Amino acid sequence: MSTQEASTQNLTLVQAVRDGLKSEMERDDDVLVIGEDVGENGGVFRATEGLIEEFGEDRVIDTPLAESGIVGTAIGMAAYGLRPVPEIQFSGFMYPAFDQIVSHAARLRTRSRGQFTCPMVVRAPYGGGIRAPEHHAESKEAIYVHEAGLKVVIPSTPYDTKGLLAASIRDPDPVIFLEPKLIYRAFREDVPEEPYTVELGEAAVRREGSDVSVFTWGAMTRPTIAAAESVAGDGIECEVVDMRTLSPMDREAIVESFKKTGRAVIVHEAPKTGGLAGEITATINEEALYYQEAPIERVTGFDVPYPLYALEDYYLPEDTRIEDAIREAVGA
Numbered sequence: 001m002s003t004q005e006a007s008t009q010n011l012t013l014v015q016a017v018r019d020g021l022k023s024e025m026e027r028d029d030d031v032l033v034i035g036e037d038v039g040e041n042g043g044v045f046r047a048t049e050g051l052i053e054e055f056g057e058d059r060v061i062d063t064p065l066a067e068s069g070i071v072g073t074a075i076g077m078a079a080y081g082l083r084p085v086p087e088i089q090f091s092g093f094m095y096p097a098f099d100q101i102v103s104h105a106a107r108l109r110t111r112s113r114g115q116f117t118c119p120m121v122v123r124a125p126y127g128g129g130i131r132a133p134e135h136h137a138e139s140k141e142a143i144y145v146h147e148a149g150l151k152v153v154i155p156s157t158p159y160d161t162k163g164l165l166a167a168s169i170r171d172p173d174p175v176i177f178l179e180p181k182l183i184y185r186a187f188r189e190d191v192p193e194e195p196y197t198v199e200l201g202e203a204a205v206r207r208e209g210s211d212v213s214v215f216t217w218g219a220m221t222r223p224t225i226a227a228a229e230s231v232a233g234d235g236i237e238c239e240v241v242d243m244r245t246l247s248p249m250d251r252e253a254i255v256e257s258f259k260k261t262g263r264a265v266i267v268h269e270a271p272k273t274g275g276l277a278g279e280i281t282a283t284i285n286e287e288a289l290y291y292q293e294a295p296i297e298r299v300t301g302f303d304v305p306y307p308l309y310a311l312e313d314y315y316l317p318e319d320t321r322i323e324d325a326i327r328e329a330v331g332a
Contacts, residue, residue: 006192014184016158016191017047017123020165021085023195025055028083031169032059035070035087035123044089045125045184071097071122075105078120083169091126091178092135098143105174106149117172121165126154127219127269128316129182134306139218139270144176145247145279151175151200152247156221158189160244163198171200180219187222200245203253209239212329213257215280216267217243220317224267227322236330246276254280255287262293263329267317272300297325 011019025031032055033048039062042049052060063070067088074084088094094101101122108118128137144152153168153175155161161179168175206221207228216224221242228238241257243250258264264284266277277298284296299317307315326332 006194008190008192010188011158011162011191012185012188013155013158013161013179014045014047016161017165017179018049018051019191020162021048021051022054023162024166024169025051025059027195028169030081031083031085032061032077033085033087034061034063034074034077036063036065036089038062038087043087045181047123047179048087067093067097068100071100071105074120074122075100075108075118078105078118078174079108079116083119085121085123085169088122088124090132090136091124091140092138094122094124097122101144101150101174101176102147106147109173110149118174119169119172121168121175121177123177123179125181125184126178127180127182128306128312129219131309131312133308137306137312139268139301141178141246142270142274142276145249145276149173150247151245152178153200153245154178154180154218155244156180156183156218156242158191160198160204162191163196164200164244166195167197167200170197175200178218182219183222198244201248201250202245203250204242204244205239205253205257206242207238207240209237209261211237211261212263212265212326213239213241213261214265214267214322214326215241215243215254215257217246218269220267220269223317223319224322227319227326230319231323231326231332234332236326236332238326249279249283251283251287254283258284258288259291262291265297265299265322265325265329267299267322269301269316271303272298273303275300294329294331297329299325
């Protein structure tokens with residue numbers, strides 16, 4: 001039976017996370033979940049709710065508040081042959097585990113000359129918009145993209161969430177799976193009940209257009225599409241490309257879209273300096289410069305510590321800022 005013909009469930013993004021974990025745990029006994037409050041409490045956002053009742057304490061393991069220990073333990077499990085999925089409660093809490101991730105998980109295959117791999121998925125809610133303090137709201141995906149040996153995945157829809165999570169769990173190498181918590185429960189989408197995968201490293205065109213390419217990912221996909229629909233009323237047709245996987249990055253999709261439009265806007269909520277908008281811009285300059293009709297615009301967070309509640313809405317890219325950048329790119 002094809003995916004299109006399969007029975008579906010109408011899920012939120014966070015429910016798709018749980019469904020993806022459940023499907024892979026049913027499919028493969030080596031898959032297990034480990035982290036703070038993932039068992040009895042079902043996770044701080046309830047992404048693992050009910051899994052301990054279904055799979056038991058040997059496969060859904062509550063841990064102390066020790067991120068380095070959680071990831072270090074998961075690396076040992078992966079080297080042994082299991083497929084652990086450690087959860088870090090917020091991506092801003094991953095820093096204590098950064099040494100484990102970049103010094104060991106990312107290097108295990110190279111260090112052992114291929115004798116060992118690290119089939120591990122580090123899950124973490126990331127991004128702002130929920131009125132949480134700084135370490136609960138940061139977008140530091142570029143840090144992990146910079147590290148060779150890691151894959152970095154950020155879904156934007158429930159369908160993609162389940163499929164990308166399954167593909168990440170089945171991958172032989174470590175994956176950083178960042179979940180945009182702003183849209184955990186923002187909308188629902190039909191998701192197949194049966195297991196399936198969405199291939200890592202492939203972007204998705206969310207809206208076809210011919211005037212300007214807009215590249216984005218995660219929670220910024222929805223306001224970007226909204227902005228594209230708004231400027232369409234003025235005759236500006238935007239092509240919206242959801243990157244989905246930031247490492248490996250789908251450079252072919254970037255170049256193909258840009259060659260069609262000759263203009264680009266890049267939207268992400270991470271700070272501008274050192275953000276991945278710069279990498280996408282460089283890719284265009286290297287591979288499609290002669291197609292460029294106007295300067296590339298960036299709509300990003302600011303180069304400041306993540307603000308408290310009063311300024312959060314101003315910090316995050318929203319429809320109006322994105323629309324302004326689109327109009328600037330097309331000279332409207």
